[in-house]
Amino acid sequence: MIAALTGMGLSAAAGLNAYIPFLIVALLARFTDVLTLPQSYAWIESWWAIGIGAVLLLTEVVVDKIPAIDTLNDGIQTFIRPSMGGLIFAATSAAEQLDNSAWMREHSWIGIVLGVVVSGLVHSGKVVARPAINAGTLGAGAPVVSTLEDGASVGLSLIAIFLPILVILALIALFGLFFWLWRRVRRWRRRRGDPIDGPGSYGDSGASYA
Numbered sequence: 370m371i372a373a374l375t376g377m378g379l380s381a382a383a384g385l386n387a388y389i390p391f392l393i394v395a396l397l398a399r400f401t402d403v404l405t406l407p408q409s410y411a412w413i414e415s416w417w418a419i420g421i422g423a424v425l426l427l428t429e430v431v432v433d434k435i436p437a438i439d440t441l442n443d444g445i446q447t448f449i450r451p452s453m454g455g456l457i458f459a460a461t462s463a464a465e466q467l468d469n470s471a472w473m474r475e476h477s478w479i480g481i482v483l484g485v486v487v488s489g490l491v492h493s494g495k496v497v498a499r500p501a502i503n504a505g506t507l508g509a510g511a512p513v514v515s516t517l518e519d520g521a522s523v524g525l526s527l528i529a530i531f532l533p534i535l536v537i538l539a540l541i542a543l544f545g546l547f548f549w550l551w552r553r554v555r556r557w558r559r560r561r562g563d564p565i566d567g568p569g570s571y572g573d574s575g576a577s578y579a
Contacts, residue, residue: 378529380454384491388426436508454488455481494547
């Protein structure tokens with residue numbers, strides 16, 4: 370149970386920023402006794418993995434704060450964030466300091482699937498909200514919201530590892546925030562005169578995603 374909560378929290382954090390939970394797990398596994406990753410995932414704490422993760426994180430932190438570029442980056446991250454969520458969930462679900470679950474080690478695909486789903490849901494919420502925030506603030510909101518998302522990713526990662534019982538509350542708050550933003554986006558699009566349902570809606574190929 371504890372391992373599942375940790376995996377869910379880290380996967381949700383990856384939905385906001387793929388590289389923050391990866392680096393936190395890698396650094397804790399390499400330099401502390403907080404986490405001991407299974408042998409099959411020991412490469413995560415290698416110097417080359419940490420180095421590549423650090424470079425990718427720096428790139429993500431910069432481009433995610435530039436209006437329009439952040440939307441393009443979110444499109445690219447559609448493949449990366451859920452994949453990272455699945456990886457981190459599977460890697461930590463059988464860590465010795467958590468449940469040390471032999472069942473999870475033998476069925477690692479379950480952790481991967483759950484991680485992909487949780488991370489994908491969080492990423493989807495971000496993708497829907499960010500363009501509307503950019504348009505509503507003329508781009509000024511991009512660096513502010515991005516910084517808040519990075520901070521939330523760090524906080525959620527640390528909660529998942531050190532206080533996993535609070536992950537449920539954190540996820541409820543996160544998805545509640547996304548639901549609130551989704552309602553705000555719909556209201557804003559309605560005031561602007563954009564169709565919400567039917568032709569031209571989010572699901573239509575001719576939709577406007579300003």
